[in-house]
Amino acid sequence: MDFCVLIPARLASTRLPDKPLADIAGKPMVVRVAERASASSASRVVVAADHASIVEACRDNGVEAVLTRADHVSGSDRLAEACELLGLSGQDAVVNVQGDEPQIEPALIDSVAALLEARPEASMSTAAHAIESVDEFTNTNIVKVVLDAKGLALYFSRAPIAWWRDGFAAGIQALPEPRPLRHVGIYGYRAGFLREFPRLAQAPIEVAEALEQLRALWHGHRIAVHVTATTPGIGVDTPEDLERVRALWRQGAA
Secondary structure (H helix, E strand, O other): OOEEEEEEEOOOOOOOOOHHHOEEOOEEHHHHHHHHHHOOOOOEEEEEEOOHHHHHHHHHOOOEEEEOOOOOOOHHHHHHHHHHHHOOOOOOEEEEEOOOOOOOOHHHHHHHHHHHHHOOOOOEEEEEEEOOOHHHHHOOOOOEEEEOOOOEEEEEEOOOOOOOOOOOOOOOOOOOOOOOEEEEEEEEEEHHHHHHHHHOOOOHHHHHHOOOHHHHHHOOOOEEEEEOOOOOOOOOOOHHHHHHHHHHHHOOOO
16 A cells, blocks of 8 residues: 655644654654654655754654644644645545654554555544553553444543443452553544544544544544554653653664
8 A cells, every 4th residue: 555654743842842853862753753654664754843943853864854834733734734735635545653653663554554445434544452551541641442343443532441330340450351442643544534634623522532533533434443462662752751762772672
């Protein structure tokens, strides 16, 4: 399947200022993400940046980048503009790789792209994996997803779902079987849907959960989910995350 990887990168970050430019083993983090994405089957990898300093850092390291508006309210809006700037047609496949995932597995990118092609009834594709601990299951920063019989998302939540009524009567002491699923923040779209998405009205459930993908479900779009056996690498949200990733690079484990 022919597809393009787009990596949204925003300079402002509440918990980690200038996050895309944070150094990891001598290169900016967004460049490390792009290098990992380039090891996938993508025909093109492009960073969609909100600041000229990110574009310059990418180009200095041989990574294609486009400068988008700084006032976008979400990554999806930024990617929609990038589709226009790159002249992508409605049926062109796009995989959105987050700019703070320097350990993203190239095989996962390929799997999400392949799922989008295999499931024409779905407007989007994404990924999930089995949760490994009670702490993960109860952590509201970790998004959970419940699927239907066809592997399509029924709902995403920060709450522990599905809720085992009798098993959790005394509180969550252990994980049930089958294991609940943790959502992995990678998305496949067709460029036409990506352009349409920012124009859809926000959904009440999206606002309540602060999860943008719920807008698609609210408006009747389907999201196909690839369940991977591989635990994703560390995403960088805080200075502590950044130090953990830097340590892995120093150890050669990234």
